[in-house]
C-alpha cells in the first residue's frame with residue numbers, strides 16, 4: 001500500500017473555529033492525505049515522514065474552508081435583472097426566463113457560481129435547484145458534474161415547485177412539475193448520488209421550494225421521502241412579510257406553524273432566510289434543532305428584512321451563511337457575507353447583542369457545517385477532520401495594518417486566497433482556480449446568458 005503523503009504548512013496565524021475558538025498566533029498544520037493530522041503553535045514536529053510539500057505561510061491566516069448553505073446556481077445567468085423589486089415581484093419577473101433553462105445553460109451557470117465561490121475560499125457549496133422545465137435535459141446531472149470537476153465538496157438540494165398560479169401559487173403554471181414527477185426525480189437523484197461516507201464529496205437533500213410555490217401535499221410527501229431515504233430537507237422559509245401574509249390567508253397560520261404542521265421542523269431540516277420569526281417561532285426552531293441559512297446580502301437586495309441572528313444563536317439554533325442565488329446577490333461570494341452578516345445585524349433593532357467578528361467567522365464555517373449535517377467532518381481545523389482549509393493573505397496593503405487577523409478577514413476588504421484545499425487537494429493557488437479555467441468560464445457563462453435572454457425574449 002502506498003504511504004499517505006503529508007503537506008506541512010507553517011508560520012501562519014490559525015483560527016481553528018473549534019469549540020473553544022482556539023487560535024494560534026504563528027502555527028503549523030500537517031495534512032496527511034485528505035485529513036488534518038495535527039496543528040498547533042510554533043513549528044511542525046521534526047522527523048515527519050513522507051512530506052510531499054512544505055508551505056511557508058508567513059503573512060497568512062489559516063481558517064476552515066467556508067461552507068455555503070444556500071444558493072441557486074442557475075441564477076448566474078440572470079444577474080442584474082429586476083434590480084428594484086421585492087421578492088414576489090422579482091420572482092414574477094424572472095420565472096418566465098428561468099422556465100427556458102436547458103442543460104448547457106445550467107452547466108455553465110453552475111461552473112460560474114462554483115468558480116466565484118471557490119476562488120473566494122468556499123470549500124463546501126450547495127445548490128438549491130428548483131426549476132425543471134419539461135424537456136430541459138438532466139439538470140441535476142449538469143450541476144453535479146460541474147461541482148465534481150471543480151473539486152468542491154457539494155450538497156445538491158433537489159428542489160421542486162407544483163403550486164402554479166391556477167392553484168393560488170406565485171409561479172406560472174408552465175414553470176411547475178407534478179407531485180409525482182417531482183418526487184420520482186428527487187428519489188432517483190438521491191439514490192444515484194447521495195454518498196453517506198465520512199469524506200463524501202456529494203450529498204443530496206430533498207428541497208421543495210417555498211410555501212407559495214409548493215402544495216401542502218408535496219411538502220408532506222417530501223418530508224416523508226427524505227426521512228425514508230435518510231437525507232436532509234431544505235426549503236425557503238419566513239423570508240418576507242408577503243410570504244407571512246400568504247401563509248395566514250391560505251393556511252390560517254404563520255410560516256413556522258405551517259412548517260411544523262407539515263412535518264418540516266427537525267434536526268434534519270435547514271431553511272433559508274428565516275427573517276420574519278417571532279419569539280415562539282425561534283423557540284420552535286431551537287426545540288426541534290431546525291437550522292437556518294442566513295443570507296444577509298440577498299435579504300437586503302430584495303428588501304426582505306434583517307434576520308434575528310443573535311436571538312437565533314442565543315436560543316441554540318444552528319445558523320450558517322448563504323450566498324443565495326446570484327440574481328439576488330450578484331457578487332456570488334461567501335466571504336463578503338461574513339462582513340455583511342455582522343454589519344447588517346448592527347443596523348437592526350438588536351444591535352447591542354449583534355455578532356462579533358469571531359461569531360461571523362463561525363457562521364461561515366462551523367455553523368454552515370452544522371446546518372448541512374457535516375459538523376463531524378468539516379467546519380473547524382481539528383486533528384482527524386477532513387483537510388478543507390484556506391490560507392488568506394493578510395500582509396498586503398488591504399490588511400497588513402490590522403493586528404487581529406480575524407478582524408481583518410471579517411471587516412476588511414475581501415482577502416486574497418493564496419491556497420484553498422478540499423479533501424487535502426489544492427483547488428486554488430494565488431487567487432486563481434487550479435481546477436478550471438476562469439477566463440473560459442467567463443466566456444461560456446456570457447454566451448449562455450445571452451442565449452437564455454434571446455430565447456426568453458422570443459417568448
Ligand SMILES: Nc1nc2[nH]c(O)nc2c(=O)[nH]1
Pocket residue numbers: 072087091209210213236239298302324325328
Ligand atoms: N431569495 C429567494 N427566495 C426565493 N423564494 C422562492 O420561492 N424562490 C426564491 C429565490 O430564488 N430566491
